[in-house]
Amino acid sequence: MLTYVMEKRGGLGKTEYLYRCIKEDVASGILFPDERLPSKRELAAHLDVSVVTVENAYAMLEEEGYIRGVARSGFYVNRLPVFEKARREGKKPSLLPEEEEEGENDGLRGGFFPAYARIIRRLLAEKPEILEAKPPNLGSPVLRNAIAGYLYRYRGMAVDAKRIIVGSGAEYLYGLIVQLFGRGILYGVEEPSYAKIRQVYEANGARVEGLPLGKDGIRREALAASAAGVLHVSPFYSFPDRVPVTARRRFEYISWANEKHACLVEDDFDSEFNSPRKPLETLYSMDRGGRVIYLNTFSKSIAPSMRVGYMILPEALMDRYMEKLGFYSCTVPVFDQYVLAEFINSGAFERHLSRKRRSGRTE
Secondary structure, three states, X not given: OOOOOXXXXXXXXXXXXXXXXXXXHXXXXXXXXXXXXXXXXXXXXXXXXXXXXXXXXXXXXXXXXXXXXXXXXXXXXXXXXXXXXXXXXXXXXXXXXXXXXXOOOOOOOOOHHHHHHHHHHHHHHHOHHHHHXXXXXXXXXXXXXXXXXXXXXXXXXXXXXXXXXXXXXXXXXXXXXXXXXXXXXXXXXXXXXXXXXXXXXXXXXXXXXXXXXXXXXXXXXXXXXXXXXXXXXXXXXXXXXXXXXXXXXXXXXXXXXXXXXXXXXXEOOOHHHOOOOOOOOOHXXXXXXXOEEEEEEOOOOOOOOOOOEEEEXXXXXXXXXXXXXXXXOOOOOHHHHHHHHHHHHOOHHHHHHHHHHHHOOOO
């Protein structure tokens, strides 16, 4: 029987606390794939809570894909490949110390805008000083930790939060990449691809080469002949043609980067909506040579107005980044970073993604 001390939930509502406890047990392997959970009435009696509390917690977990309901049988833990792989390899995210404790969560269960509004109101009441704070150069640890935790839960990526750099959207981060590597090398992009990738690179003085796409990624002959020092790819579904890149081809990208002593920029555009039940392994996770920069934003997954993005550098590039670009101030206000971190940590972000996937509202 699942046992949680409900009196230790702090400021969390009972449903939110129970949901978080079960979710953590699934992610950590305490609850095994296909294991049957107690019935709603059994667990409610055991924890001395209402059946409605358990019912709502199970509904939230089922919505996010952690458990599944089977008619006339009960609820079972889902088999989540990214968790199993991470546990086999003994991986855990490496987190940063945070300057202060997180604020208490008030149990967010609505859609994006109601949930986000509640977080904003609470942080304004509890931490108004954040409005005047200057963000650390790479981004606030509270958000970088939240991103690391989310990537571990959703993508099975064991990320060192110290290597996460927060910035105001993908275009800003593209510019940092050119400044990091310089204008003396060739930058490769998929052809066709998101137009602003080439535009930002060229606006920063970089030489850009378009590599034609075949049915499963960049054509092999074009990749082999390329002299690019940095190759920018969207490895799951390219934009705008949505060409899927197979696992085999992704390994070929990494092999090419190792042979050419080049770097890959993995632009993880739209991946949250391509495989909701079985997230695909990222190039960053597959890489063993420190050749992949991972890049993503919240503009697609939350809303176009959310001008917050992040990139994760391989360890070998961090010293270079700090020497050349470490003086830059983070371009995202501290308050926005705290609100987004709470939105992620509360589970509201993943519930929001589930709703968007089910409704098809990914624009």
